[in-house]
Amino acid sequence: MNVNVQKEGAKLILGVEGKLSTNTAPALEKAMKDNVEGVTELVFDFEKLDYMASAGLRILLSSAKIMKKKGSMKIINVTEPVMEVFNLTGLSDVMDIETI
């Protein structure tokens, strides 16, 4: 997995590429925590993400909890297999998620 970090003022875009699993999730969590200070708009770009397990959901949920207090968060360009994980857990109803 690769994380592409793009910061434009108070906007942070994390582009995630490859597989978000138990073993790769800590790297995404670190990228989020290292860069989230002062951010009011957090965007996860999942265009190149082709796999996500529950470890990924944990990071997204904890990011969403952080951003509820200080701004907005959305997940964009979600592919069909990954969207299924959001749908099955009901997170698609409570998070701002856009499919590709």
Add this chain to the structure above:
Amino acid sequence: MKELKIEATPQNLDSVIQFVDEQLEEYGCGMKQQMAIDLAVEELFVNIAHYAYNPETGYASVLVDVIKDPLSVEITFIDNGKPYDPLAKSDPDTSLSVEDRPIGGMGIFLVKKSMDLVNYEYKDGKNILTIKKNI
């Protein structure tokens, strides 16, 4: 049926997923089904790696059986660790808001939702967890 016996550590997760995928390669699984299967394998193997032998380590066996007509795959996880039925845990409330949701507890729930069959038994000192998915 193919079997992989491997030390149950999170570091071995990729090898386990690769082993399962190899057995399915010739059957042309769709992307969505492939991800659902890989996800179930990850959640169940990581569960064993984290809890079965903790704080010691031990082995897990992963058995893959592809059944033809109708095409389906049956995957069985066996470990000799502490008796533990992950399916007994109650399902998370999927209607809760972001603020009210606990962070964890979604892995096994995803397995239950995405597989066509999930079964646990404790037999002869072994945890035996079987999943089945029509492909």
